[in-house]
Amino acid sequence: MKEITSNQIFDFKNKFISALKQLAANSKRVSFIIVFSLSIVNISAQNGSAVTPTVMDVKAYISSLKNSNQRTKASASSSQYIENIVFGIQPGVYYYSGVPKTYGDIPIKLFTDISSIKNISTANILKDDIEIVVIEIKNSSDLNTKIDLLKFSDFSKLKYIYILSSVNTTDQNIANMFLNYNNQYSIFYKIEIAE
16 A cells, blocks of 8 residues: 655645635636626616617608508508597597596597606506507707606507607607617607797
């Protein structure tokens, strides 16, 4: 049988300690990478979805539906329906400064402004049949406000977001206002500057 000397034990002990130190250093690196990755995911989640919506002027949007390559009765009737829901008189809810006012039995239109959206998810309004939300932009500072579409998650039939702006803006400025966008919504706008 081979005899173990004290130098061999000491050498084994040094190698073992060295291996533990290396393992600790590697685990610190792995921990740093994990924390860094989770931070990036958290920042991304706070910024909302990375998908930027396609936003068009309302007339261009309706025209694109009319001129689509799929000239079926369904697409023709959908453009007429959107024209009617946008420009026609419909049962609606007006929600400004936390006060809802409902006109009609089954409202399909919701009128609000940027400052009222923050409380829209907890508002006591009829949400089940709302198909379009008309959001007023009253001044240029409103264009810097983010609209989190998760606030509208209780609106099961919501399909259209219509921005009515009293200030000049662009498709891109409006598109940049939205957080948590998904393809469930069509977003269009109109600029109406009072003279």
